Amino acid sequence: MNLLDRFGMDTSTLAGPLEARLTAMRQAGFSQVMLHARDLVGHPGGVAQAVQAVQASGLRPTGFQVLRDYEGLTGPLHEYKVDIAKSLLQTCAQSGSQLLVLSSTTSPHASSDWDHLAADLRKLAMLAVPLGIRIAYEALSWGRSVNDFVTAWDLVCDADCPNLGLCLDTFHILAAKTPLDAIAELDPERIFLVQLSDFMWHEIPTFEDRITTARSLRVFPGEGAHSEPLADLALRLDRLGYVGDYSFEVFNEDYQQLPLDTVAARARRAASWLHDDVLRKAAPLPPWATRRA
Known part of the structure; x- marks a missing residue:
C-alpha cells in the first residue's frame, strides 16, 4: 500500500488554479484531495469543468467543505440555511x-436547545441520504453550543442517523x-474523517486568537x-x-506565497512522519519538529 493512501491535502493550502494545485498534490504522491465549494463554483469554466479537472487528476475526493452555521435556527433563517444545505449537497x-x-x-x-440541535442534524442527514452522502460533524473550538468533539459525539449519537458521524x-x-x-469512548465506524494540522504557539487564550490562527x-x-x-x-485513533x-x-498565508511543489513536499513529509514514525514505530517526535515552518 502507498503510504499516502490514507492521507490527502486540502485545496485551500495551495495557491493558484485548481488544475495546478491538483497536479502538485498528485506529483507529491497523494491520491486524494479535500475539495471546497469555491473550487468548483469559482472555476473559470464552471462546475462541470472543475469536476472534469478533479476526475482527470486521478485524485479521489476525500470530502467536500463546508456547511456552516446550520443547526439551531428558526423561521426564515432556518429555511434559508436548509436551502443552502440542499444546494451544497447537490454540488457535493x-x-x-x-x-x-x-x-x-457559531x-x-x-x-x-439540545433537542433542536439534534433534530436539525437529523434533518440534514436525511436530506443527504438520497444522494448517498455522509455528514461529518466537526466541533469548532469557538462553537456556540458545541465546541469539543465530546459534545459533538453526544449530539451525533442523539441525532441517531447512520450517515451522520464525526469529523475530528x-x-x-x-x-x-x-x-x-x-x-x-468513540465508535471508530462513526468517525468519518480526521483533519490534521498543528500551530506554532503553546497557548491560544481567546476565541479571537484561535480564529485567526485557525484561518x-x-x-x-x-x-x-x-x-x-x-x-x-x-x-489513540489507531x-x-x-x-x-x-x-x-x-x-496558512505563508504557504500561499510558496511554490506549489514546495508546500506539497512539506505535506508529504508530514504524512511520512505520521505513517512511518508514529503509526508504525510509535516514535512521536520527528528530527525536524522543533524547526520553525
Missing part, C-alpha cells in the same frame, strides 16, 4: 464526493486542550509546537480501530 454529489463537512454553529441567532480536527482539539482520553496560521503536523499530543492522538482518511487541513 456533482464533485464525486460522498462526504460533506458540517461545522458546529451563530448568535442559534438556539442552544486536531487544531480544534489541541487549541481547546480537549482531554484525549475521551477518544476511547491563516496553521502548519503541518510535525512543524508546530504540539507534535507529541498530535502523535498521541493519532496512536488503537481504537480508525481506518478512515486523514486530510491535512492547513490554512
Whole structure:
C-alpha cells in the first residue's frame, strides 16, 4: 500500500488554479484531495469543468467543505440555511464526493436547545441520504453550543442517523486542550474523517486568537509546537480501530506565497512522519519538529 493512501491535502493550502494545485498534490504522491465549494463554483469554466479537472487528476475526493452555521435556527433563517444545505449537497454529489463537512454553529441567532440541535442534524442527514452522502460533524473550538468533539459525539449519537458521524480536527482539539482520553469512548465506524494540522504557539487564550490562527496560521503536523499530543492522538485513533482518511487541513498565508511543489513536499513529509514514525514505530517526535515552518 502507498503510504499516502490514507492521507490527502486540502485545496485551500495551495495557491493558484485548481488544475495546478491538483497536479502538485498528485506529483507529491497523494491520491486524494479535500475539495471546497469555491473550487468548483469559482472555476473559470464552471462546475462541470472543475469536476472534469478533479476526475482527470486521478485524485479521489476525500470530502467536500463546508456547511456552516446550520443547526439551531428558526423561521426564515432556518429555511434559508436548509436551502443552502440542499444546494451544497447537490454540488457535493456533482464533485464525486460522498462526504460533506458540517461545522458546529457559531451563530448568535442559534438556539442552544439540545433537542433542536439534534433534530436539525437529523434533518440534514436525511436530506443527504438520497444522494448517498455522509455528514461529518466537526466541533469548532469557538462553537456556540458545541465546541469539543465530546459534545459533538453526544449530539451525533442523539441525532441517531447512520450517515451522520464525526469529523475530528486536531487544531480544534489541541487549541481547546480537549482531554484525549475521551477518544476511547468513540465508535471508530462513526468517525468519518480526521483533519490534521498543528500551530506554532503553546497557548491560544481567546476565541479571537484561535480564529485567526485557525484561518491563516496553521502548519503541518510535525512543524508546530504540539507534535507529541498530535502523535498521541493519532496512536489513540489507531488503537481504537480508525481506518478512515486523514486530510491535512492547513490554512496558512505563508504557504500561499510558496511554490506549489514546495508546500506539497512539506505535506508529504508530514504524512511520512505520521505513517512511518508514529503509526508504525510509535516514535512521536520527528528530527525536524522543533524547526520553525
